Amino acid sequence: MTQADTIFKEFKEHSVAEFFKKNRQMLGYSGKIRSLTTIVHEYVTNALDACEEHGVLPEITVKVEQLGNDHYRVTVTDNGPGIPQSHIGKVFAQMLSGTKFHRFIQQRGQQGIGASGCTMYAQITTGKPIHVITSTGKGKVYEANVMIDVKKNSPLVTDEKEYDGDFTGTTVIGEFKDVQYQQSDKSPGEYVRRTALANPHAKITFIDPNKLKTVYERAVTVLPKKGVAAKPHPKGLEIDDLIEYAHHSKERTIKTFLVNTFDRMSAAKAKEIEELTSIDFQRKPDSISWKDAEEIVDAIKKTQFLAPSTAELRPIGESTIERSFLNVLEPEFHSIRTRKPAVYRGGVPFQVEVGMAYGGKAGRGNENGSTAEILRFANRAPLLFDGGGCAITKAVNSIDWKRYQLRNIETLPLSIFVNICSTYVPYTGAGKQAISDEDEVMKDLGLALMEVARDIKSYVTSERRKYEKHTKKLTLTKYIPEISRAVSELTGAKKEVLEANLLRIVNDKYENGGDEEAEEEAGEEQ
Ligand SMILES: Nc1ncnc2c1ncn2[C@@H]1O[C@H](COP(=O)(O)OP(=O)(O)O)[C@@H](O)[C@H]1O
Ligand SMILES: [Mg+2]
Structure with missing residues (x-):
């Protein structure tokens, strides 16, 4: 055996799941407090995305229960479309297997690692699978335990059950250790409060480890505009993105690939780019090498394009x-x-x-x-x-x-x-x-x-003015008895009458009547 053989005997490919197991901080699993909020975030964003895609107003319940020291159970229920039985494993235990990868769409999830990331965290901290209960609304409910075979990045689905039931939606239950619930601006409770604020079309219930229940009622009954997939704009394109798009393209030539893949890329623009490079644009897109891609990205930098379309943006309003x-x-x-x-x-x-x-x-x-x-x-x-x-x-x-x-x-x-x-x-x-x-x-x-x-x-300044007036009035009122007594002694007028009159003057000036400011100014002129 050569030395190289010995060294490379250990050489092997790692699955994406293995990679993220070692680099779990990249998925938000660093620190006990953050890890728990990450889990809630992943399940809640999935629930919201699924409901919106399905066209139903989201109704979501999030429950966090404490089972021990740094040991919690998280349950998230939604009224979304449910997950077909055949997809349960892929959704919860196969990384990069979502439906949204590489779609340019304004949605929360994008990479297909959120749900499997939670499964992985459950498994490496407790050794337990996550439990899923789901129904797509055809009268059948599916339940299963799901784990992830990290080496192969593939799902292990066990304890499957099927029974009759009449609802549509999904419940995910996971047990996690190495997590901590703390009442703070970084807690799952705060996460849910803020989610409710930015998603008033959703009704969200949160039950904290003390069983304290907070319900955020729906404030609007219209769903956000549906996200539509946008084509990426050529500006902002990186070399490896271009290669990836090109190698997955079914177009027959580089030219049609460019025109049909990118926003604002007309045939004329593609021609302009071709002329700036030494590449034959009749070649197949999957023949693009790193050097070709470099040339194309360079040429794009030198070319003017219309600004990207903004129609697919979905502000809250x-x-x-x-x-x-x-x-x-x-x-x-x-x-x-x-x-x-x-x-x-x-x-x-x-x-x-x-x-x-x-x-x-x-x-x-x-x-x-x-x-x-x-x-x-x-x-x-x-x-x-x-x-x-x-x-x-x-x-x-x-x-x-x-x-x-x-x-x-x-x-x-x-x-x-x-x-x-x-x-x-x-x-x-x-x-x-x-x-x-x-x-x-x-x-x-x-x-x-x-x-x-x-x-x-x-x-704030108008409120401050009101406040200043209020305190002035209080101060003046405080001196009325004292002044009345003194004036009464000097002039012989009745103290009670003086008091009543002074009080009326102060009240008139600082409280009664419409435009206080005008009155005050008028008062100052006298
Ligand atoms: N509660 C749910 N209801 C329906 N589908 C879901 C739900 N959670 C996840 N999914 C499906 O599983 C896919 C993978 O989810 P996830 O791993 O979080 O990745 P992402 O959200 O980035 O797509 C989602 O794209 C969606 O199709
Ligand atoms: Mg997600």
Whole structure:
């Protein structure tokens, strides 16, 4: 045996499941608190996606039960389409097997690893399978235990049961160790609260480990516009993306492949690109080499394209966010802006929505009063972790709040809500909890925040004026008995009459009548 033979004897391919088992932090499994929230996130986003795709208003229940130290059971039930029996294994125990991989569509899930990731985490922390109960609404219910054969990235389905039942939807039950429930802004409870805020078309019930039940009622009864798959825009295309698309293409020539795969790619544009390269565009697309792809991507950089279509973006919308705020935050005042769609990296459409809610249940209460909170969302899914590195946090921190009369903003009962929607959200990493600070995204975030902050300023300053008047009135009222007594002694007038008159004057000035400001000014002139 040569030395090479000895070395390469150990050489073997690893399955994607094996890879993620070793790199589970990439899927959000790092730290006990985060891991539990990740599990809830995966099941809840799947439930919402499935209901929306099926065209039903989501009704979702999330239950977290404590079974021991760092040991919990998570149950998520939805009224979605259910999962055909033959697909249960693939959905919950085969990575990259979803229906959405490589679709440019504004949806929560995209990679087909969320559900299997949870199964894997259950299995490596407890050795137990996850349990699925599902029905596609044809009178039959399927139950099964599902595990994942990590070496082969293939499902092991056991204990299958089939019986009669009359519902449509899915329940997933998983047991996990190495997880922890903590009441904080990173807990599953908070995750559900924020999900409810950004998805007011869903009714969501949350039951925490103390059996405390919170129900977020539906605030709107229309489903979000259905996502449609968009073609990727040539700008923003990376070399390995191009190769991957090309090698999966069924087109006969590179030219038709380009025209039919990419947004805004006309035959004329394809010709322009061909002329900038040394490649014969009559060749088959799967013959594209790395060097060819490099040349094509270079040529695309030098070519002008129409901006990508933004029709497939699905913002929540100002009036829907407003309903949601009134439903969940019950604020004294709010202001909301949905910006027009824009494009980052020259080829990816996105849209920014910002809302601020002040007073009521806005902000986070603690023993010292309220604190402001930043509620970050990407395509309506809450982002609870890695806030520091996120474009949204940076944009909020870059605002000079003093200019908006919002001093010590962190002490105000204020919720700052930001949703970024895109067919391709620019996350900073595989954990998908922070958005990278693309110039165009930052600019739109800044503008939206400033517009909303201006509204809040008007409200807060007018409220502050009211408050100042109120305290002035209280101070003056406090001195009335003292002044009346003194004046009565000096003039002999009746103290009670003086008191009553003074009180009337103070009340008239600071309380009664319509436009207080005008009155005050008139009073000052006298
Ligand atoms: N609750 C559910 N109801 C119906 N289908 C589901 C449900 N959960 C998952 N699925 C299906 O399983 C697929 C894989 O889910 P997942 O691994 O989370 O990947 P992704 O959400 O990225 O597609 C989904 O694309 C969907 O087709
Ligand atoms: Mg998913």
